[in-house]
Amino acid sequence: MVVYKYLSHGVGRMNMNGKQRVTMKDIAQHTGYSINTVSQVLRGIYPSGPTCDKVLAAAKELGYIGNSIASSMRLGSTKTIAIIQSDISNPYFGRLIRNFVNILSERGYTATIYNTDNVLSHERAAVISAIRQNVDGILFGPDDIHSGESVEFLYNSRIPFVVFANDVSNPNISSVRIDEVKGGFLATRHLISQGCRNIVMATAPKGILSAQLRLEGYRQALEKSSLPYRNANILSVPSVFASQGGHRRAWKEVCAQLAQLPFDGIVAFSDQVALKLLQGLREQGFERIAIDQIPIVGFDNILEAFPLPLPLSSIGCAGEDIAHASPRLLLEMIEKGEDFAPQKLVLDVKVYKRQ
Amino acid sequence: MVVYKYLSHGVGRMNMNGKQRVTMKDIAQHTGYSINTVSQVLRGIYPSGPTCDKVLAAAKELGYIGNSIASSMRLGSTKTIAIIQSDISNPYFGRLIRNFVNILSERGYTATIYNTDNVLSHERAAVISAIRQNVDGILFGPDDIHSGESVEFLYNSRIPFVVFANDVSNPNISSVRIDEVKGGFLATRHLISQGCRNIVMATAPKGILSAQLRLEGYRQALEKSSLPYRNANILSVPSVFASQGGHRRAWKEVCAQLAQLPFDGIVAFSDQVALKLLQGLREQGFERIAIDQIPIVGFDNILEAFPLPLPLSSIGCAGEDIAHASPRLLLEMIEKGEDFAPQKLVLDVKVYKRQ
DNA sequence: GTGAAAGCGCTAACAT
DNA sequence: ATGTTAGCGCTTTCAC
Numbered sequence: 001m002v003v004y005k006y007l008s009h010g011v012g013r014m015n016m017n018g019k020q021r022v023t024m025k026d027i028a029q030h031t032g033y034s035i036n037t038v039s040q041v042l043r044g045i046y047p048s049g050p051t052c053d054k055v056l057a058a059a060k061e062l063g064y065i066g067n068s069i070a071s072s073m074r075l076g077s078t079k080t081i082a083i084i085q086s087d088i089s090n091p092y093f094g095r096l097i098r099n100f101v102n103i104l105s106e107r108g109y110t111a112t113i114y115n116t117d118n119v120l121s122h123e124r125a126a127v128i129s130a131i132r133q134n135v136d137g138i139l140f141g142p143d144d145i146h147s148g149e150s151v152e153f154l155y156n157s158r159i160p161f162v163v164f165a166n167d168v169s170n171p172n173i174s175s176v177r178i179d180e181v182k183g184g185f186l187a188t189r190h191l192i193s194q195g196c197r198n199i200v201m202a203t204a205p206k207g208i209l210s211a212q213l214r215l216e217g218y219r220q221a222l223e224k225s226s227l228p229y230r231n232a233n234i235l236s237v238p239s240v241f242a243s244q245g246g247h248r249r250a251w252k253e254v255c256a257q258l259a260q261l262p263f264d265g266i267v268a269f270s271d272q273v274a275l276k277l278l279q280g281l282r283e284q285g286f287e288r289i290a291i292d293q294i295p296i297v298g299f300d301n302i303l304e305a306f307p308l309p310l311p312l313s314s315i316g317c318a319g320e321d322i323a324h325a326s327p328r329l330l331l332e333m334i335e336k337g338e339d340f341a342p343q344k345l346v347l348d349v350k351v352y353k354r355q
Numbered sequence: 356m357v358v359y360k361y362l363s364h365g366v367g368r369m370n371m372n373g374k375q376r377v378t379m380k381d382i383a384q385h386t387g388y389s390i391n392t393v394s395q396v397l398r399g400i401y402p403s404g405p406t407c408d409k410v411l412a413a414a415k416e417l418g419y420i421g422n423s424i425a426s427s428m429r430l431g432s433t434k435t436i437a438i439i440q441s442d443i444s445n446p447y448f449g450r451l452i453r454n455f456v457n458i459l460s461e462r463g464y465t466a467t468i469y470n471t472d473n474v475l476s477h478e479r480a481a482v483i484s485a486i487r488q489n490v491d492g493i494l495f496g497p498d499d500i501h502s503g504e505s506v507e508f509l510y511n512s513r514i515p516f517v518v519f520a521n522d523v524s525n526p527n528i529s530s531v532r533i534d535e536v537k538g539g540f541l542a543t544r545h546l547i548s549q550g551c552r553n554i555v556m557a558t559a560p561k562g563i564l565s566a567q568l569r570l571e572g573y574r575q576a577l578e579k580s581s582l583p584y585r586n587a588n589i590l591s592v593p594s595v596f597a598s599q600g601g602h603r604r605a606w607k608e609v610c611a612q613l614a615q616l617p618f619d620g621i622v623a624f625s626d627q628v629a630l631k632l633l634q635g636l637r638e639q640g641f642e643r644i645a646i647d648q649i650p651i652v653g654f655d656n657i658l659e660a661f662p663l664p665l666p667l668s669s670i671g672c673a674g675e676d677i678a679h680a681s682p683r684l685l686l687e688m689i690e691k692g693e694d695f696a697p698q699k700l701v702l703d704v705k706v707y708k709r710q
Numbered sequence: 711g712t713g714a715a716a717g718c719g720c721t722a723a724c725a726t
Numbered sequence: 727a728t729g730t731t732a733g734c735g736c737t738t739t740c741a742c
Contacts (some may be wrong), residue, residue: 023735034713039737051711065512068487069433070735072424073718080467087453089660094449098442101470105477110484112435113468115456122460129465132423157420278664282647291664292637292647305444308663309633309646378719389729394721406727425719428734 022062030058042066072134081109081330082130085141086118090240090272092300093141096165099323100139107331109136118143118239123150131157137330141165144208160333160340164326167209167344174333176326176345178299180210183315183349184217187267187297190313190351192225194295196265199227200258202235202277204269211269214299218267232261240272255280264295271298271314278310301352311355318350377417385413397421427489435465436685437485440496441473445595445627447655448496451520454678455494462686464491473594475501479508486512492685496520499563515688515695519681522564522699529688531681531700533654535565538670538704539572542622542652545668545706547580549650551620554582555613557590557632559624566624569654573622587616595627610635619650626653626669633665656707666710673705 024042028035031054040046041055042064058064072078081104085093101111112135114126123142127150130138138161142150151168154161163175191199201218204211215234222229237254238247258266259281268274274296282291292310301316325345333340379393386393386409395401396410397419413419427433436459440448456466467490469481478497482505485493493516497505506523509516518530546554556573559566570589577584592609593602613621614636623629629651637646647665656671680700688695 025735035735036714036737037712039735040712043737047711049711063512065483065486067489067735068484069424069427069489070718071737073428073720073735074737076718078424083468088456089446089450089453091444091446091449091661094446095444097468098444098470101443101468102472105469105480110488111468113438113452113456113466114460115453117457125460128420129423131420133465134422134424157418272661275664276662279662282664306446306627307631307634309630309637309665380719390719391721391730392728394719395728398721402727404727422719425734426721428719428736429721431734 180213181217184214188221191265200263274298535568536572539569543576546620555618629653673703
């Protein structure tokens with residue numbers, strides 16, 4: 001019997017310098033037991049005893065490390081989750097992903113990561129790649145603009161997935177987001193309670209669901225305090241994507257526009273937006289209010305993990321946050337299979353105040 | 356012939372709702388060709404013609420998506436790279452990882468991500484998991500404190516890997532880092548040229564190689580300008596790890612200490628450290644210099660991707676950066692195999708000035 | 711308690 | 727040009 005008949009062309013058992021990787025077969029040959037026995041021992045479904053000891057000793061001696069690929073193949077589960085996100089360099093999402101990875105790891109899963117840069121073709125490629133890799137589930141953080149296609153594709157492919165930090169209209173798709181309206185409301189009310197009467201809302205383009213909802217909260221808060229809603233106070237800001245440096249001019253214009261307004265407080269679509277605005281104002285020599293005295297509230301509470309010498313208050317989760325709820329929901333979905341009923345989690349928020 | 360003999364217990368061909376995933380076998384049955392023919396067509400190594408057309412049409416009709424796991428198994432290569440890093444929520448590393456992922460993706464690789472939180476047991480687990488998953492290579496960003504063990508283990512396991520943003524003494528291990536000494540030198544010289552004469556160096560613990568080297572650069576710059584090196588001006592700061600909130604008191608003390616010093620400029624171990632110091636000073640009501648007027652230089656140039664209303668100058672790469680050099684080096688290593696000679700890249704730096 | 715053998719989906723060698 | 731077959735490393739059934 002020619003055992004390594006294909007060694008000449010198959011790289012399978014070789015590593016870089018030609019040393020073969022140790023397999024169960026090697027342990028079997030070394031100990032004289034069958035591959036099956038070795039497998040059972042290594043998985044701990046074997047009564048302890050001399051056999052067990054010998055096999056484990058051989059495994060240790062030979063430096064055996066299992067091959068997940070092979071067991072995945074047989075078992076049909078890879079214990080891998082794909083995380084698909086538009087910009088993982090964004091500190092807010094960085095923190096999110098770190099928590100995803102840690103939580104998944106605790107539960108025995110590894111994470112594959114895709115960065116779409118908010119480009120549809122990348123998003124498509126990521127989704128296909130994830131399916132091709134047989135991931136057990138997907139954490140999907142899409143941008144609103146073209147979220148529909150990929151989400152529907154995923155839905156039709158029947159792979160378990162959760163949309164995070166966003167939502168889609170299809171009621172059968174599970175998602176996790178914050179209470180955006182309440183967030184907009186609390187942010188605005190916080191500024192009002194500080195004495196602000198002329199509050200600018202720096203919102204994202206209308207296509208973005210969370211922007212719409214936060215703006216609605218802003219409107220409600222003004223109304224409740226009988227303050228006028230002024231169109232001039234609604235500023236639509238460009239993307240904060242690191243990749244899109246082309247937006248520099250657009251940002252400059254927005255900041256110039258802001259500098260002209262007689263505002264006394266700002267609600268920003270996100271902490272990132274807030275910081276960009278403050279930076280823009282500083283760059284333009286804005287002095288009516290000292291930069292680090294401007295009453296401003298953002299979203300995402302990134303200063304919790306990333307302290308800055310600025311009084312940037314922020315809307316963040318009050319209880320369980322997206323970082324924890326999303327993988328929890330996904331894993332539940334994977335474990336329950338068909339018995340899982342879709343859930344749309346809307347997480348409670350509060351103001352994290354900073355002076 | 357019982358084809359699906361194991362369907363009852365193997366989940367392999369099933370997905371969530373019991374619908375089986377389409378395989379080449381299905382396409383073969385659908386078209387009447389053999390699996391081999393299908394495989395060849397799908398891989399494009401088949402002359403175009405009627406066969407080709409029919410197979411591709413069937414693949415499209417059935418919604419075929421390949422199974423990377425299966426081909427990996429056969430080919431011995433997973434086209435996957437593991438990224439192992441201590442804290443991916445750190446904005447600097449977030450940006451790095453985003454670039455890694457994008458570059459790898461362009462080259463046909465996917466990325467698996469591990470976050471060690473700077474805990475040795477997590478680091479060990481990540482390394483083992485990566486090997487178990489048969490990744491083709493590893494991008495390893497270790498913390499100095501216990502980098503030795505994992506790095507040596509990786510080295511002995513013969514898996515291609517590159518140490519990034521750090522270095523180890525073993526000359527056979529490839530690594531990518533910035534010119535730390537020059538960075539420390541330029542940062543200090545920049546402040547001196549601004550008129551600073553009493554420059555604090557906020558460095559990390561001695562165990563960290565880059566801290567040692569940056570401090571050496573600081574020393575050299577002072578010497579060159581005939582300025583005294585004062586021990587009182589060397590501040591050792593705690594970790595900035597998001598996970599380690601326990602360091603809060605230590606940070607407070609360091610900032611209090613700093614506030615007492617008659618400094619007129621600061622070199623910080625990283626931009627993160629710089630920001631924490633400024634925040635600490637602000638919290639303590641420091642007023643001798645306005646917070647946003649303090650001459651300060653950090654490392655990593657995170658403001659490039661993450662604008663802030665602060666005059667934080669920073670040391671960053673002058674040419675090719677770590678984000679690009681590391682995956683480039685790793686992929687070269689993977690492709691060349693045994694022919695690859697270890698390289699230790701030390702990237703040139705410059706000051707990114709901000710006022 | 712232990713072993714033999716099938717098979718997960720795919721690719722490569724070989725045969726026609 | 728197309729089919730047959732072995733085998734990647736593992737898990738599971740089934741038989742002893």
